[in-house]
Amino acid sequence: MEISNFIKQYIKNPKTVGAIAPSSEKLAYKMVEDINFFNASCIVEYGPGTGIFTEKILNKKKDETIFIAIEYNPDFYKILKDKFKGETNFILINDSAENLKEYLTKYNIDKVDYIVSGLPFASLPDAMSKKILSITKEILKDKGEFITFQYTLFKMKLFKMYFNKIKRKKVLLNLPPTYVLMCKNLNQNTK
Template sequence: MSAVGFLQQFMKEPRTVGAVLPSSKYLAQEMIASIDFSKAKCIVEYGPGTGVFTKRLIESKHSETILLILETNAAFCWELKQTYGHIPNVYIINDSAEHVSYYVRQHGFAKADYVISGLPFTSLPADVSTRILEETEKTLGEQGAFITFQYSKVKCIVFKSFFEQIKVKRVWQNVPPAYVFTCKKGLNI
């Protein structure tokens, strides 16, 4: 999808798209930097938009690793299916991240190893954000990580109510610059 198409989707659904341009390759690299692809069996991605992170996940994961992609925007979902729908063990689902545990179980896993999120938590309704974070915390394995980015640190306190350890890194090479939050349940990050 072109930058114009992305902007059109933002204007159509600003609460769920959350940005006027796709994420940069630098932000994508930082989003996947802490994933141990040699051990990951099930990775979930929320709100991939045009698939900037999706592309990096597919390039880096083992062929047998399951990648579940949850996207509510029908236009983005269609684009993702056209680009990545033919790849084995990549499942593109037009649904909300609120239902992540259902899809993880449906694909034969008790827990996910990593959840990567492009969701704009600052613009989502508070009750939706809470349900997504509850489901994410419940769906992640004990050693799992929830990795998300935001354009401010406003939601850090909310993330801390679900995850004990949070590492924050600023990525300046993105428009606008973004913060990457790597969140874990345990005490060692």
């Protein structure tokens, strides 16, 4: 069911979906393994798709931690809304990550501890990628972390424009194999 949804959405929206299959359990584990769930007060997820990372975060976060997931695709949004209804401190938004600051203001959130991203930066328009990364850098706490995965390292130069410390892990057990990038916003003046 999830694979057929992904294929259908990829065919309809290849620039915003970016994958023909949902992420593997191994990738989901790698995406959340470095999050300090005990100390996190706010976690954001860009592009949760059908919710494999979302589920891992919801299972590990503290009840009082605010978790915001922002999904652009209306079909995926509906799946997520049904799948995770009734979750504590979980805010699901059907919009672009470009507009996240509006929602942080609405919910009186100043800064974010972690941003987990499933966005396909390799296929997003360059201006959109830059806007999302600029907002990401701005809203992360000083020791906050942006965690994303990419199928190639094609966009590393772009990520380095916003983050000066990037660790990467290769995940072979995913279709296709991918890289998890853990990006730190250590220098507020880096652009």
